[in-house]
Amino acid sequence: MKKIDLRSDTVTLPTEAMRKAMTNAELGDDVYGEDPTVNRLEEAAAEKLGKEAALFVTSGTQGNQVAILTHARAGEEILLEADSHIFYYEAAAASALAGVQTRTIAGIRGAMHPKDVEQAIRGVNIHFPRTALICLENTHNRAGGAVLSLENMRAVYEVAQRKQVPVHLDGARVFNAAVALGVDVGEITQYADTVQICFSKGLGAPVGSVLAGSREFIEQARQWRKRLGGGMRQAGVIAAPAIVALTEMVDRLAEDHANARNLAAGLAEIKGVQVNPDSVETNIVIADVSETGRSALEILDLLAQEGVLAVDFGDTLVRFVTHKDISTSDIEEAIHRINRVIQGVVV
Template identity: 45%
Template sequence: MQEPIDLFSDTRTKPTKAMREVMATALVGDEQVFEDPSVNELCARTADLLGKERAMFLPSGTMCNQIAIAVRCRLGEAVYLDCTAHPLTAEAGGPAALAGVILAALPGERGVFTGPQLEAALAGPNRNKPRARLVSVEQTSNFGGGRVWRLDELDAVCSVAAKAGVGTHMDGARLMNAVVASGVPAGRQVRDFDTCWLDFSKGLGAPVGAVLAGSADFIEEAWRFKQMLGGAMRQAGILAAACTYALDHHVERLAEDHENARRLADGLATIKGITLDPATIETNLVFFEIEGDAQSFVKALAKEGIRMGAMGARIVRAVTHLDIDKAGIDRAIAAAARVLA
């Protein structure tokens, strides 16, 4: 029996044999008092990569977002972000529950809003509106189908925010996918953002972890919230070693995932009952519309040994990653054709 092809998310990646070996031999210590050499190395390397003063290892990107918002904002203040952004759609109301903030959604195009849109939203002052405190950008945009924010778009948003005296934060869930797709280094992409984070448990293939970066003062205060939210760990070097391995070995190979995503899109676009423009595929996310019910489609596809995700009544998402090769992509295309036939 053939192994299932799991295209549900790039979070489904499993540590490679070499990564597991590095984890097994990692130097460890008490992370909370900065005595874990593997965690310290990862934080130093990531801070350098992102051009920030300090960095902090956390269990998840969601916790990175929550801490960044909590440090920067006070009760009743507003965070501006795209209407499809992760803190708004997939963090269980955390910003409201944990920081007491309002998420002000901007209607971007494929997850990307513009400088002029932000400028219009921030226009004021107006004592009747929540005080704008933070602008958040998700790179790449998940619900934008892996859309990469261009450098001019990032610069425009940061410029508007700076003029308004509003802080900036980058959700770097798939930042390295954007780096590989655009050729623009991570440090340049986040240059004008006050805070940012890099995820290791998606395309980079580590089992756990993200690193939040910013100024020394920001990270000092962020540690209070890390303790508060239960994000502080002990011998976390076992996990950090996997992330460092990913930096060394799994960044350039993201191009393979992008190539496989385009291969998948090209194949799916030929199937009757699927609406998809392959030209919109920039990274490893493939969103498409089907004629019929998305839930029924993915259930039927699962019986064929292929897993994708229903993201709406008629929208399906497939995500390529290091556990999926070209043969797996071709199996997925063939299975989709059989289901829709």
């Protein structure tokens, strides 16, 4: 039985072009700034994102945390959406490492209302921490891969500029957002002072992310990366497949989005599963299995026995993520197996 792994787009394996690029990568010591492959990646990423400079980091979490450490100081406050990855899935690193206070704002499908953001920015008062940073996430993971609109990002950015507070974009899947919106990624990242992008999700590289911003900001961030143990030496072997990801793997994300919509449509037809196909904008599908009378973990265990892997997103919520290693026929087979499992437990 073929395993159909829909847990995350992080489970992708590198393409043959990526493997060849790793083998043939020109190398040097990146801590000395001498790895030509890393330098090419950083320059290409900065140009694509519309920023002056970029910094290669080990992961999206490291990129986000380096950004927070560079923007903010201990005792200050950062604003972010209540279900954001930085708040929900980064092990309280902002508090543990930067010593900042996180202030969450409830959004709608991951989007914070600009008025709520403006009201949350602190005034000058000795009782209050300084608002040091506003964090956005596009696409938004826990909102089911929802895309923040350009209008929303622009409005929040205008508030931030008026209040002189920088904006950081957790753009782990920002290329999914760009493809879904049909725009160049720079049209999204123009509404953030700094941005982090992942190569190891839908773009399919084995490891790595980039943090981009002004040249001065990136120089400061480079020292924070070093403090966190993120100074890599002959890192060109992992930067090389990231270059392939950046230059060759963006447009094909549309295939993942189509597969996710097909999966959602199929799941919506299964008795006991609740899915709104119209809410699927990118490559993430969230299904409610409460009508089965079983928990998400119980359903996931049964699905795993049928060779379908997914993850829980709440007591009765299951998340499925499409990616380059999942074909249209895999989606059809997954729907068939899921239906078999669900009908076996629905009363």
